[in-house]
Amino acid sequence: MPKPPHVFDRDLEWSELTAFASDEDRGPHLAVVSGRRRQGKSFLLKALTSATNGFYFAAVEATRAESLSLLGREIAHFTDAPVPPIPQDWTEALELLFDLSTQRPVTIVIDEFPYLVRGDASLPSRLQRIIGAGFGDDLRRHPRILLCGSAMSFMGGLLSGTSPLYGRARLNLVVHSLGYRDAAKFWNIDDPRLAVLTHAVVGGTPAYRKELVANDVPEGLDDFDDWVCRTVLNPMRPIHSEAEFLLAAEPDVRDRALYHSVLAAVAAGNHTSGGIASAVGRKATDISQPLTVLKRCGLLTVEADAFRGNRSAYRIAEPLITFHHAVVRRNQSLMIEERDLNSAWSESRDTFLSKVVGPHFEHLCREWVSWHAEPDTFGGLPIEVTSGTVADPAARTSHEVDIVVRGAVGQDHGILLSIGEAKWNKVMDVRHLDRLRHILGLLASRGIDTSHARPACYSGVGFTPALQEAAERGEVVLVDLGRLYGGA
Missing domain, CATH: 3.40.1350 (Trna Endonuclease; Chain: A, domain 1)
Incomplete structure (x- = not known):
């Protein structure tokens, strides 16, 4: 199944998804697709359903009744039914979905699955039950169910030992950011120095170029400063507030002020739990939970010191969050109230080079050793x-x-x-x-x-x-x- 030409890179992900969708084993199959927001998960899955003539349903934040009604409409559209079915609960809804695959294996994508579980916590159990029943019912239905979500903490636990779906999935695919070399190609940047500077701001998240800066690419090193001012520092561009949205979108984050302070401390160069606690004015025990949640959300990574086994280094996983806390957050008044973006950048550029680009270059060097x-x-x-x-x-x-x-x-x-x-x-x-x-x-x-x-x-x-x-x-x-x- 060839990858569509409009899908950039993602060869490995496409191979895994198409292998799952085209598996000829009878009976229901389950896959979980996760990754931070804006990585292109939905884009990939829509391409998959298009290539396999499958069914795609994107959940929204809604009550259970509205979600069931919306799903019924999508099923009617897929089957050309004159009247949409209105399932009364998720057991009935899942039966309708599984019935789509009685004639042939059908790819069935449920995107933003956490929204549905938030409306009805019994959904994973109901799905587990119907998958189990599908293997004993003469194998007459063959759905290829793909559950997708961006809430990393939730998706990470979906297949854990305590989850009803534990042991049921044939594929657990995490869609990561593009590697730094692929990111440079995606942004059409040939100058390696400009590529590092740009990657230190927006990383390898594909949607940042197309959706959040409207394909505004720095034309060269001489244009980089102006590009920063007209995009990520500009309050009228959606990328300006994206870092805050990434944190707000995580359901496990409660005290957002504390979490922002923890991220700001790491962005300032504090990489140990003790250093982070001191920077935010809390005891180390007080920040253990935020550190755990941020790791589970995929916003922080932690690695053991190569020579000191009792010491670990915390680092921010998303470059845009580092940039936000090192540059944007401390200059909000200049950018929003006074609209003086050039002054805000002039005052922050040295910080950007020392606190953002320097550590980011070290990270790229480690990535080079690992992959290139x-x-x-x-x-x-x-x-x-x-x-x-x-x-x-x-x-x-x-x-x-x-x-x-x-x-x-x-x-x-x-x-x-x-x-x-x-x-x-x-x-x-x-x-x-x-x-x-x-x-x-x-x-x-x-x-x-x-x-x-x-x-x-x-x-x-x-x-x-x-x-x-x-x-x-x-x-x-x-x-x-x-x-x-x-x-x-």
């Missing part, structure tokens, strides 16, 4: 790519390591393959290599095998001739923007 590094770059297969902190007792300090690569060399796994430093706006020289060598010495003194570890320098502006000569001698791996984006 050439097979022989580190002398082994990268398996885990994180960051870490190395204590230096003699100097009474510690060293932050931006990119830590562990992987497999032959049959050995967990080998330290590389430690690296990333600088967005600084030409890197031999002093950066010396620092990495010093850190490797500290690690070796702790008994860590560093015999396979290759120092790596990642720079947004380049390297000195001396450092390039060291790379030619095989002493260091150098990654510039061209290499990051697949150039020579």
